[in-house]
């Protein structure tokens with residue numbers, strides 16, 4: 405623990421003791437009841453939800469969230485991107501808001517916790533502050549972002565990066581993003597009005613389920629997210645020589661499929677050999693012409709690499725590329741890598757924010773660990789314009805994007821209590 409965090413810890417120690425008293429901790433029963441109520445909108449027979457953005461279920465869920473925000477004493481508006489924003493003013497004039505929240509749209513056939521815990525948890529924070537009559541120095545904004553699952557639509561707009569082309573993308577609702585934004589009360593023609601600039605938001609904190617099994621397996625209460633991993637994709641083309649599978653002897657072949665098999669194994673081996681938490685995956689493969697009696701003349705496969713550090717992703721790629729060159733020479737099958745333009749850079753969370761969330765967890769007697777997020781979140785956008793932190797709570801068995809997704813009421817309450825105390829610490833100057 406260095407001097408700065410010690411100072412921060414001292415700074416919010418009185419607030420922590422206030423929050424630690426049972427009457428100022430998140431209410432697991434209220435959280436659970438609201439998660440279940442929200443789960444009614446778009447409920448599917450398997451016990452989860454299909455509440456894709458802009459659908460009727462999403463519309464109904466959004467109305468429920470607006471009511472909860474109003475009940476928590478928030479003034480509710482919908483911005484130009486359709487983000488629902490509930491605000492309570494701060495004590496001190498002119499300070500930028502502290503923003504907390506997540507999303508309530510789901511994937512088709514999704515569960516009741518992904519995103520929902522972060523929105524319901526953020527409302528819980530606002531409600532606890534209102535019930536106890538605590539005024540913050542900063543304004544507080546609780547946000548439910550539009551269409552997270554369709555490509556971080558709402559947060560992308562909030563950082564000024566939702567393009568006209570991005571608004572023409574078709575969504576699972578059968579509407580384009582543009583049509584969807586209009587349906588939920590946004591204004592796609594004035595999308596720039598949703599944009600905030602660096603300095604406009606004092607801090608952004610997102611509570612979310614882990615969607616992996618690290619916390620559950622290790623029985624840890626809180627994940628302090630170090631950042632959202634970056635993603636790079638390549639189309640890899642292996643050129644061989646298509647020839648008759650019956651008449652071409654084994655030593656006279658330029659078999660693109662055999663080279664592809666070696667490359668797939670090399671990707672896995674290289675990723676395991678280099679120390680770190682990066683991952684590398686070949687998830688798609690196609691052989692041409694694709695007939696049982698023809699030696700494949702061409703194979704196209706995908707390569708995906710993810711990590712928190714751009715340099716590490718490049719290092720893994722360079723090693724794979726070198727292995728590929730060896731395979732290509734050995735088998736006379738040239739291998740070309742073409743990077744696909746879907747890359748999202750790594751989005752580290754704010755260092756100071758990680759320290760605050762860790763210190764808050766510790767003070768509350770909760771176990772915690774620092775960890776990356778392998779999945780994308782609105783926080784990765786927000787990290788580009790505001791000091792951003794992210795709090796994970798355990799997903800039972802690491803299951804997500806499934807009706808079997810589950811996080812216990814106690815774990816949700818732990819997360820919301822950490823969120824509340826993180827907000828109090830930031831409001832008390834812990835970020836400065």
Ligand SMILES: [Zn+2]
Nearest residue numbers: 518519552612
């Ligand atoms: Zn999510």
